[in-house]
Amino acid sequence: MNAPLPRDPIADAQRNWERHGWGDVAAPMAAITAIMRTQQILLARIEGALKPFGLTFARYELLALLSFARSGALPMNKASALLQVHPTSVTNAVDRLEKAGLVVRSQHPTDGRTTLIELTAEGRTLAKSATAVLNTEVFSQSGFADRDVDQLIRILGDFRRGAGDFSE
Amino acid sequence: MNAPLPRDPIADAQRNWERHGWGDVAAPMAAITAIMRTQQILLARIEGALKPFGLTFARYELLALLSFARSGALPMNKASALLQVHPTSVTNAVDRLEKAGLVVRSQHPTDGRTTLIELTAEGRTLAKSATAVLNTEVFSQSGFADRDVDQLIRILGDFRRGAGDFSE
DNA sequence: GCAATATACTAGGACATCCAAGGGTTTGGA
DNA sequence: TCCAAACCCTTGGATGTCCTAGTATATTGC
Numbered sequence A, B: 001m002n003a004p005l006p007r008d009p010i011a012d013a014q015r016n017w018e019r020h021g022w023g024d025v026a027a028p029m030a031a032i033t034a035i036m037r038t039q040q041i042l043l044a045r046i047e048g049a050l051k052p053f054g055l056t057f058a059r060y061e062l063l064a065l066l067s068f069a070r071s072g073a074l075p076m077n078k079a080s081a082l083l084q085v086h087p088t089s090v091t092n093a094v095d096r097l098e099k100a101g102l103v104v105r106s107q108h109p110t111d112g113r114t115t116l117i118e119l120t121a122e123g124r125t126l127a128k129s130a131t132a133v134l135n136t137e138v139f140s141q142s143g144f145a146d147r148d149v150d151q152l153i154r155i156l157g158d159f160r161r162g163a164g165d166f167s168e
Numbered sequence C: 001g002c003a004a005t006a007t008a009c010t011a012g013g014a015c016a017t018c019c020a021a022g023g024g025t026t027t028g029g030a
Numbered sequence D: 001t002c003c004a005a006a007c008c009c010t011t012g013g014a015t016g017t018c019c020t021a022g023t024a025t026a027t028t029g030c
Helices: A009-019 A023-053 A057-068 A076-083 A087-099 A121-137 A146-162 B009-019 B023-053 B057-068 B076-083 B087-099 B121-137 B146-162
Strands: A073-075 A103-107 A115-119 B073-075 B103-107 B115-119
Touching (some): A009 B057, A057 A076, A057 A103, A057 B009, A146 B023, B023 B057, B057 B073, B057 B087, B057 B115, B057 B121, B076 B115, B087 B103
Antiparallel strands (some): B073 B115
16 A cells, blocks of 8 residues: 555546646546546555455456345346446356355256356355445445435436436 | 346435435445446446457557557556556456457566556557547537536546545 | 348357465564 | 564456357348
8 A cells, every 4th residue: 555645646647638728628637547546555455454365356246246136047148237347257257156156057947058056055045145244344434425425326326327328 | 238127226215225224325325336337337348448459448448548648658656556456356357358469568667566558550450449439429529517517527536536546 | 932131148268357476685673 | 682563565366347259040132
């Protein structure tokens, strides 16, 4: 962990942008850069909390998704769509989860192209434990004020809708 | 590009959290997940805009940082600190930028441990072009309302300070 | 019914990030 | 003075993400 910088590097970048004649886009640039950095910080915290479980965030997300599915099983393509990641990323995650005995692949009953991912009992237990740790160690101490959390959900929700993530 | 989902998957996740007794952390969970997804969308846009230049975002950030340095040169460790990435990531980026003729490594005049990274003329030109495209194609059409941009800068700035990024 | 098109998953490759470890250089205290 | 500790960069390995192709299965249209 590095020592804090004396000054905010993103605010510096914003000033540089303004100084070089890009004042009209300096603010969005700073906001976007801040999102990049914030994501990086949060991801590191999450990965740290999950490490004792032998899970990464990508694998945890898949486990959590499955644990909320009624039947405990989902087609790969459904998981890819809901997690909003590339199909090959799901293949990768399932490979490792399967090797760890947390999920199993099975054939879709009617569509021969489709592979179902299903939680094992072990996977379900681990998902529950990991969720509890994540909630108490990361989400409950996010570092955001309650009011800011609501603002973020609203602002980023608008953005994601505008970007075509969902229609609703 | 996938078709929009009928419903916001993050709002669904938030409901799942509440339904399973984690209502007190459901909102921060949703906010954090939204940051993850937003970062992914923005990164994809940025990478798309930079692709014609043969640059990735990581390499562009380094070029831009150097172009704002008075002397056009920075020690590797300084770049690592300002970009807030691991030293090995800087090594990786410099390797590729150097191979592309956009930067050169040189010895520090007094400290034998330190390596300086310096922009070439070509690198400086490319940085300028790439910045112009990024500004007009991404930052000027961020998809955030002006008021929301200010909110984001403030909220994420508070967060980053709290996370120890800077003291100021 | 059959060929053309669409869909689902996987294999291989390019990149980026982090961690752990190693070799060279400086600094600072005994 | 001199050696241990601190610092700087690089190498090698693990992960994750995306893209492009390739194989297999479904669906559609004639």
